[in-house]
Amino acid sequence: MMDIITYDRIVAWEEDLRELSEEIAGPLFTRPEPRATFADLVRGLLADVARKNSWQLADHVGHGTAYRIEWLLNGAKWDADALRDRVRDYVVAGLRPEAAGGGPAVLVGDDTAVIKKGDRSVGVAHQHCGLTGQVENCQVICMLSYASERGHAFIDRELYLPQGWAADAERRARAGVPADRDFLTKPQLMALMLERQLAAGVGLDYFAADAGYGRDPDLREFCHRREVAYVLAVPVDLPLVGVRGQSECAGHVLDRLLALGKRSVWERRSCGAGTKGARVYDWTAIAVTVTDQAPAAGFTHTLLLRRSISNPAEVKFFLAHAPAGTAVPELISVAGMRWKIEENNESGKDLLGLDEYQVRKWTPFHRHVTTSMLALAWLAVTRARLGKDPRTKERSS
Numbered sequence: 001m002m003d004i005i006t007y008d009r010i011v012a013w014e015e016d017l018r019e020l021s022e023e024i025a026g027p028l029f030t031r032p033e034p035r036a037t038f039a040d041l042v043r044g045l046l047a048d049v050a051r052k053n054s055w056q057l058a059d060h061v062g063h064g065t066a067y068r069i070e071w072l073l074n075g076a077k078w079d080a081d082a083l084r085d086r087v088r089d090y091v092v093a094g095l096r097p098e099a100a101g102g103g104p105a106v107l108v109g110d111d112t113a114v115i116k117k118g119d120r121s122v123g124v125a126h127q128h129c130g131l132t133g134q135v136e137n138c139q140v141i142c143m144l145s146y147a148s149e150r151g152h153a154f155i156d157r158e159l160y161l162p163q164g165w166a167a168d169a170e171r172r173a174r175a176g177v178p179a180d181r182d183f184l185t186k187p188q189l190m191a192l193m194l195e196r197q198l199a200a201g202v203g204l205d206y207f208a209a210d211a212g213y214g215r216d217p218d219l220r221e222f223c224h225r226r227e228v229a230y231v232l233a234v235p236v237d238l239p240l241v242g243v244r245g246q247s248e249c250a251g252h253v254l255d256r257l258l259a260l261g262k263r264s265v266w267e268r269r270s271c272g273a274g275t276k277g278a279r280v281y282d283w284t285a286i287a288v289t290v291t292d293q294a295p296a297a298g299f300t301h302t303l304l305l306r307r308s309i310s311n312p313a314e315v316k317f318f319l320a321h322a323p324a325g326t327a328v329p330e331l332i333s334v335a336g337m338r339w340k341i342e343e344n345n346e347s348g349k350d351l352l353g354l355d356e357y358q359v360r361k362w363t364p365f366h367r368h369v370t371t372s373m374l375a376l377a378w379l380a381v382t383r384a385r386l387g388k389d390p391r392t393k394e395r396s397s
Contacts, residue, residue, distance in 0.1 A: 017378060024086045028078045037068045045352050045375040052353020073364040080366040087374050088155040092202055094381030095150045103149035104205035106334055107197060108341040109190045109213055113138045114355040121360045122175040125162040142189040145341040152340040153380035154373040156196060158189040176362040187216035198226060208338045211235050214319060217293060227296045229322045231334040236317060239291035250317045253286055253303060266307060271336025279336055282307040285328045300324045304331060348376055
């Protein structure tokens with residue numbers, strides 16, 4: 001049944017946003033002024049403002065100048081990591097599967113790029129940009145989303161600091177990079193965020209990510225060591241051990257299937273809904289042994305092959321690490337959850353100003369990005385409540 005949007009419901013949403021902002025801001029700030037400015041910033045990020053920079057946000061919420069918002073991001077004393085943890089708790093409480101059998105809770109990792117001018121913004125460098133598929137002057141942010149049948153939203157973030165930045169003490173100091181932040185690869189940053197969720201007791205059934213992360217053996221080994229199930233896109237040259245003990249790769253598995261012709265087993269299945277309807281592909285699954293990498297005790301490795309219906313020559317590979325006996329349709333469903341973070345990246349940038357900050361230093365950068373995460377979290381949780389009593393609250397303890 002379609003949920004009816006009434007004036008009373010809109011008023012209830014406004015009140016819920018106000019209460020959430022006050023609840024989260026309370027422990028972050030010791031003074032009422034930054035609490036009020038924080039609430040204004042969140043409200044502005046959710047508003048229909050052409051560009052979510054300090055001046056336009058200030059104008060929308062009725063500030064005479066951008067000073068209060070700029071001070072909140074640059075000068076006030078508060079902890080963006082504490083906000084990050086509150087966002088995580090709010091998202092998990094609001095989006096966790098409602099009951100047993102309600103589908104898995106999946107952590108989805110990806111990185112997103114923000115193209116910049118100049119060389120002073122923290123972490124900016126000429127590096128690969130996922131937006132354009134080529135080298136750009138940009139910042140790269142590793143993001144982690146929580147996704148379930150109820151919705152999806154960011155719960156963590158880490159700025160990628162290229163080696164040139166990590167090794168330049170003067171540049172680091174100007175940008176306020178913490179002294180203990182060394183160079184970490186993107187998969188290492190992803191492992192850092194996963195470890196944070198495990199330490200916080202976030203209930204997760206799977207981790208999913210694209211081949212930029214799935215190809216990394218250390219990230220996979222982290223998941224094996226911590227008994228984290230995953231479905232990761234992997235490259236065609238993923239090293240495997242053949243049935244006779246010979247070395248082979250994922251591409252060789254596909255070659256054998258193609259050699260079987262009509263005897264090969266492909267099953268047409270949807271891996272979830274997209275903006276244009278169900279994402280339907282041909283799938284097959286084969287138990288595999290990964291070279292020099294055993295799964296966790298009680299887990300097995302399965303290679304999923306996804307073939308395009310319109311272009312059968314287009315085949316993608318996924319490595320699944322899951323408890324023995326896990327049904328293949330469940331693994332296919334998890335593979336499809338990877339798109340959820342792409343939707344989060346798109347919404348964060350197009351609607352919530354995730355990439356429209358006008359700050360250069362480490363601390364203001366994380367404050368803006370994390371506040372944008374809170375705005376997206378509120379949208380996701382509010383959407384999950386549609387059809388329910390708007391007075392119902394789901395807050396973390």
